[in-house]
Amino acid sequence: MLCAAGGVVSGQSLAGRWVGSVQIPEFSLPLVIDFARDNAGEWVGSAILPGRGIKGAELREIKVQGGTVSFAIPRALGGLTLRGRMSGDALQGEMNQAGNAAPFQLRREGEAQYEPPRRSTSIRKEMEGEWKGSYELLGYPRQVTLKLANEASGAAKADLVIVGKRVNQIPVDLVILDGDFLLLESGATQITLELRHRGSGLFRGTFVQGPFEAEVELRRGER
Secondary structure, eight states, rough: OOOOTOOOTTTTSSSSSEEEEEEEEEEEEEEEEEEOTTTTTTTEEEEEEETEEEEEEEEEEEEEETTTTEETTTTTTTTEEEEEEETTTTTEEEETTTTTEEEEEEEOOOOOOOOOOOOOOOOGGOEEEEEEEEETTTTTEEEEEEEEEEOTTTTEEEEOOOOOOOEEEEOOOEEEEEEEEEEEEEEETTEEEEEOOOOEEEEEEEEETTTTTEEEEEEEEEO
């Protein structure tokens, strides 16, 4: 039996790489899940959605009870939850997203290749504050307002607003500074901003959402 303490069915652990798909009407969504134990013995994991630009998305709320395995992928496609039953090297059940449900099937295919979640870094003082700019996507202009600040913990946070036909408050999960290169990611919206600090109050880079890309320029306090 599968037990909450050990996560074992017929002597087999949940740990490993699980590969399969979610059967959404009219297409199949490939899915790769890695389950592992951390140093404290707690379940951790990450997800890959091939072709969707999602790699190493953190698993949350991993629960193993009775014969059931459930977990969430909050930073993928607006947030996914999966619940299924494991039998040997097979795991199958149902995925839910925004009230919609679809069946999934996964098979264990070797050792886990778990990717620890990336964490936000701090940013330099001259990068803090409000930045404004614009980009054009599919023939329509969008206005961008980005507010950057370091929190008391030392990690940076970002408030991102994009205005097109409507005002969109974009949740930003990750802010990473590497030299002059600034990366912002929103798992819920699949939006990425890849920016390079050019000095003199200027960021230039690329806005990415799924398969779409556009050049973007942000200036301090200017539109």
